[in-house]
Amino acid sequence: MEQQASSTDQAPGVGDPEHSGSLATYTAGLGFALLLTGASFMVSQTDLLWPPGVPAGLAVLAIAQMGVHLVFFLHIGTGPDNTNNVLALAFGLLVVTLIVSGSLWIMAHLNANMMPASAVMEMQR
Amino acid sequence: MSAQAATAGLAGEEEATPRGQGSDGPAPVRIVVAYGFWIFLLSDIIMFSALFATYAVLSGQTARGPSGHDLFELRHVGIETVCLLFSSYTCGLGVLAIERRRLTFFYVSFALTFALGATFLGLELSEFVGLVARGAGPSRSAFLSAFFSLVGLHGAHVTAGLLWLGFMVAQTAARGPRDFVRRRLLCFSLFWHALDIIWVALLTLVYLMGAR
Incomplete structure (x- = not known):
């Protein structure tokens, strides 16, 4: 019986059957x-x-949570x-990292290279 | 696995069997369904990541309007967070109860989950209404557009979750704790826990960092 349980994959959300409590x-x-969560609020509200x-610090606490x-859930x-399950999660994290860091990187560069608003007005004259 | 292989005398060949297929055919339906739903949840998280990126890019673009520091009330947000955490907990307890066929415990847990989720949603809606009333609606600035899209999308997910929860309680009452009902309840609990994970990221990036 125990062999049977360990030879199949585990579904996400289903705890280890041995610790069914x-x-x-x-x-x-x-x-x-x-x-x-309490620590996050404290870190953000106090010095x-x-x-x-x-x-x-907040990012570390959020990743930990x-x-x-x-x-646990x-x-x-x-x-x-x-x-x-872990491989699917790892791939998801890869895509999320690419989207978030890539967007921030590209937009920061675009922002830095943007012509000042006054110069744009000058050109339209 | 290895003990089985040893008794079959095939230790060397068994090593080459790809992991995941096991040695006795396809995995049970419950595992396949939950795995598929897990992949859906990851794709949902990827969709959220696009809105998180948008918010991170636009959070400073307030168009001389109010910033997060002026608008967010952390006490309000703290209550929302606690509601969501406890609703995740009661949802987990409900799934444990249905697996043991303890129906009363299941109904109580899911009623609490619904109440806590509805409280969260009510608080969020009152926050939105308050912001719009103060002239800080989604059309005020790029920051507020991004804020309403991101937080609103999470709220829409919670709303869908509450509808699904009500439907699943009705289905459990009508059909009893059968295999397919318990599979759907498992998927619902995965969905609900995933919303909690997104809320943690949202709380940190939008509210805690924004209110400073």
Whole structure:
């Protein structure tokens, strides 16, 4: 029976059947998520961090919380039965990174090379 | 896997079997369905990433209008976040309950999920109405257009999720916890958890960074 379970893939959202008491998983996930959210609000509202480092701190906390959600709520893990789910996630992350960083990069350059508004007015005269 | 291979005496050849096909035919329907839905969710996240990129590019373009610092009320947003986190939790508990055929527990969990999701949506709508009333509607500046598209798209997803939730509760009541009903409930819970992940990114980029 146990062999059977380990020879098939695992669906996302379905916890490890051996720990079917995954109430504990959800509760731990909720606890971590609340802690990280609280920390994010605190970092953004107080001077706990060196001010120029606050966006970086917030990004770290957000990525950590997304990781918590993936592992504790969506049950995306590192087990061999989870390879397909993780590979799909990795490809999704690649596309997201390309879209977001590529857009920011291109638009920042366009913005820097843009003619000042006064010069445009001058040309239209 | 390896123990099976060893008993069959095929350890060397078994090594070459591609992972994912297993040794006993295609995966069960439940796993195939959930995997397909996972791919859909990733494509949905990719769609959101385009709007996130748009917002990140335009967030400074306020056209001398109000910026995030003037508009966002973090206490409001904090309550929204807590609602969404707890609704994800109760949704997970509901799926655990239906797997164990504990119907009462399932109905209670999903009623709580619906209530928390509706509270979130109500708070978001009241925020939108307040912004428009203050003259900070989507047509005010590029920043506000991007803000309303991104946050509004998440809100539209939550609305669709609430409709789906209501439909699934009705279907469970009518058809009982059968295989196909439980598969759909699993997909719904994946959808709901994924909305939470998007909200975390949205909260950080739009509200926490914007309100500073």
